[in-house]
Amino acid sequence: MTRRLKLDIPGPDLRVSFDDVKAKGWPALFAGDVETPAGAPLRLVLEIGFGRGEFGIELARAAPDVAHVGVELSFRRVHKQARRLAKGGPRNLRLVHGRGEMALAELFAPGSLDAVWINFPDPWPKKRHHRRRLVQAPLVAAVAERLARGGVLHVATDDAPYAEHIDAVLAAEPLLENAYAPARWLAEVPGRMPTAYEREWRALGRGLHFWAYRRRHA
Ligand SMILES: C[S@@+](CC[C@H](N)C(=O)[O-])C[C@H]1O[C@@H](n2cnc3c(N)ncnc32)[C@H](O)[C@@H]1O
Incomplete structure (x- = not known):
């Protein structure tokens, strides 16, 4: 028997489209759900590729004054997460369906992000598929530009060959510094x-690899 995705959202729908964000901006989209001190900018955290979504929910719960x-x-993943949030979840979380x-390129201003999380991106092990990997130099450069000073890019993988690629790409980004140096990565955080x-x-x-790369001040 095939399992059907239930398409109704049984409560507040926390999904936002690219057009919503471009038209209204993040502060308006989080109004009423995230308290920001007068005059302070909205603090933003981004997770790319949230999958089943439990990590993002825990992150959002742990920092209710930060917009996630x-x-x-x-x-399918976005829909399931939207249904879960509608039944009762943190309100300081919004979901975007897309790449x-x-x-990153269209919805986040330079210097606007406190943190970016990329957990266990698909490794695409075959050489001819390597170009499909999420963690590539242009993506890392785009993250670095959008991180606030001191903001952190967190990446994790279980795949040893992808770990070497990720490590080389992160180490080559001039706007970022390795927060775990002198270790290249940690196996446990x-x-x-x-x-x-x-x-x-x-x-x-399986061996795990975790990186934290911080946006340099200079
Ligand atoms: C291996 S799963 C990891 C899921 C989750 N982060 C975890 O650690 O359990 C990779 C996820 O990234 C998503 N994904 C792949 N390419 C993406 C992209 N370009 N932008 C956003 N999400 C992407 C996939 O749909 C999938 O849900």
Whole structure:
């Protein structure tokens, strides 16, 4: 029997379109749900490729005064997450259906993000598919430009060849510095919430790789 995706949203719909963001801006889209001190800019955190979405929910719960945005390519994942949030979830989270690369370019101003999370992006192991990998130099440069000073790009993967590629791309970005230096990456980050994929890979005993790269001040 095929499982149908329930398309109704049983409560407030926290999805926003590219057009909504361009027309209204993030402060208006989070009005009433995120308290910002008078005159202070809205603090924004972005997660690209949230998958099953539990990590973004925990992040949003842990920082109710920060606006969280999850961008996901899969319509099904966005829909499921929207249904889950409508039934009762943090209100300081908005969902965008689309490509992280496009969302970054079109929806976030330079210096506007406190943090960007990319957890367990698809590794695309075949060489001819490497160009489909999310973590590439232009994406990292776009993230770096949009991070506020001191803002952090977090990346994680279980895939050893992709880890080498990610490490090289991050280390080559002049606007970012390795917060875990002198380590290239960490295999464990104390206190970090595991994502759905992370739990699966840990159970299989796969080695994990975590990076935190901070936006330089200069
Ligand atoms: C391997 S899953 C990891 C999901 C989740 N981050 C986790 O750790 O459990 C990768 C996710 O990234 C999404 N994705 C792939 N390419 C993307 C892109 N260009 N922009 C946004 N999401 C993307 C996929 O649909 C999928 O949900």
